[in-house]
Amino acid sequence: MAEWFQDNGLLLGLALLDGLSSAGLIFLVAVGLNLVFGVLRIVNVAHGSLYAIGAYSAASIGIFAGSLGLPDWASIPALFLSAALVGAVLGPLIERFLLRRIYAQEEVVQLLVTFALFMILEDVQKLVWGVQPIENRVAMQLLGNTDVPFGADFIPYTNYQLFLLPGVAIVTLVGLAWFLRRTLTGRVIVAVTTDREAASAMGIDAAKIYLLTFTFGAMLAALGGALSSPTAALVPGIGAQTIVLSFAVVATAGLGRIEGAALTSLMMGLGRSIAVYFEPELEVVVPYIIMVLVLLVRPQGLFGVAETRRV
């Protein structure tokens, strides 16, 4: 074992750096889904569409800002602005006019409705942005590179992926933890997540909390998309890929548990990057292997609490 680490220690170090960046993006999307799932108890398949629309909007706003002659640094606040816009516009629209009608329906109906919404939004993306890859990499180029020593060699990393993505994920995690535990609204959300009936019985306006939580979740999904947009070419279908991994994170983390989402995202991000170095064929399945292993030991998820079910 010690010999293996001696031979592969440097590569493992690179894998850790890559994994942190990947985990940051996974966390941003999954934590929004986890919040929505925890409070609304709806498996929102359209969460992937919000991610994609966030990404497309960020690229469009960035390109528009560039065409206005705004300085390059404006592209970074543009990422956050687009996420806020997408969440603030689409979140209330979807919650108020669609989800509110199906809270009392069976889970399969909820699943079908959000899946239908996902399909509709996929087509909307194609109508608005077309099918050719779209990108705006100004934010990434602006932040430049850092050469990480690698033995006698060096490996160039973009500062965007090395610092900004993990940084935003950490700020989001700390901010969310503070919001949910230290503010009244946050505590109300936690109360609804923990016991919806008891919370409602104590006079909490569940409809308002649902709207607020869904909008916030939509913003987080859009933020994940917006932050991914400078690193990738945007094409139809990116939402579908994201949502599957996010579901795996939510199931592994436990319902409504943000620390669980953070730890799971880290495990999956690191697991995938280590697989790329040492066993690339396993890269795709590593997140799901982690999920299965965790659920075998803790069926309620890493941080989930076992619930008593009324019969």
Add this chain to the structure above:
Amino acid sequence: MTTALTRREALTAGFGTVLLPATLSAQPAQKPAEFKIGVTTFLSGPASVFGVPSRKACEMLVEHINAAGGIAGVPVRPIFVDEGPGTDHLVGEFRRLVQSEGVQVMMSAISSGSCLACTPLATELKKVTILWDCGTQRIFEEAHYDYAFRTQGYGTSEILAPLLYLLKTKPNIRTVAVINQDYAWGRDSWELWKAGMDALKPGVRVVAEMFPRFGSTDFSTEITRLLALRPDVVLSTSWGGELVTLIRQSTERRLHERTTFVLPVAEASMQILGRTMPEGHVIGTRGDHWNNHPAPKDPALFNKFVGDYRQKFNEYPIYPCHHIAQALWALKAATEKAVAAKNGAWPSDAELAGAFRGLTFPTPTSTITLREDGQGLEDQIVGLSSFNDRFPFAVPKEMMLYPGAQVSAPVGQKSTDWLKSLKPDFVTTAGRSI
């Protein structure tokens, strides 16, 4: 009201279903009021980056053909079907188009999986099926089809040509890594490359084989690994958004300064990459239809096709546009040949299929011959990425043309077996500079 079906009626209906297509295909056909063709292409999903431009090219060319009197005097009407929902859906749509819509010819498909699923239907329904873009070598190497024809090259020639070019221009390579999409084309193309490379330059070491999930939007970990490994060559047959992302992320981290990229499907992404595409890397176009082709066979027709497409859609046509145009030109040539053979009468399905076999038809850049097994022989042009004043994106320089017949496995041989039998001196004898 329902009526019970007797056993005799059921048997009659069953035999009728089986025998009717065969009977109909042998019947003399009436000249139709319109020539309906079913076209399968990607209108959704990541591969719509190919499917939508090819649909636009098809519609534009059909307009031109109809304005000039149609095919053998019959106006053409394409009916498009989306490949996006998957092969099960596509097979159902294929049957619907033939049996309900009454299309006379099918043009299918972009995806190799779609072609593998649909081509057997050509035999079952006895309907001429033009394979207009898919590249899998398995189609004509694993089965014989009387009604299916591929009007462009295929994976073997499209991979062998860049390999030959690489070995000729950079004969001292020692290590290679691959990063391909994890699906049939990504895996098959690597198998072809590996078989050819081991035969043409034994001893080249494969330092990494990476097949990221189809549709990946982040290759930063794979790029870090490649930066650490420093292979002489990185092969990627990826396309669409994934190729754009791979190249962007690679150039930002200066991977292109440490290695030579070989990108057999690069052409379709060059307009999106623009000036970001690094110079001096091996690029291919799955054919010979580069926008800067130095000597197309029919320059006027080539410039008209490219110019009309640009004027109408404000972009240059990419290779699937040329491939679907080739399918239409082949259809026109075969139909006119079959009609002429019948002194102006409209051909049956079997007669039309007969006209396709061995057909040689002109394209703006060359002529393509369909072999006896149905495979088209399309020339391949490969070059090094470069920039000039004419195009705002990379085009090849120092081009080599590899004739289709030279870089295709002979009829009856499996591609991998043939590639393994190649000798190193083939690198110096194959192809010519243009």
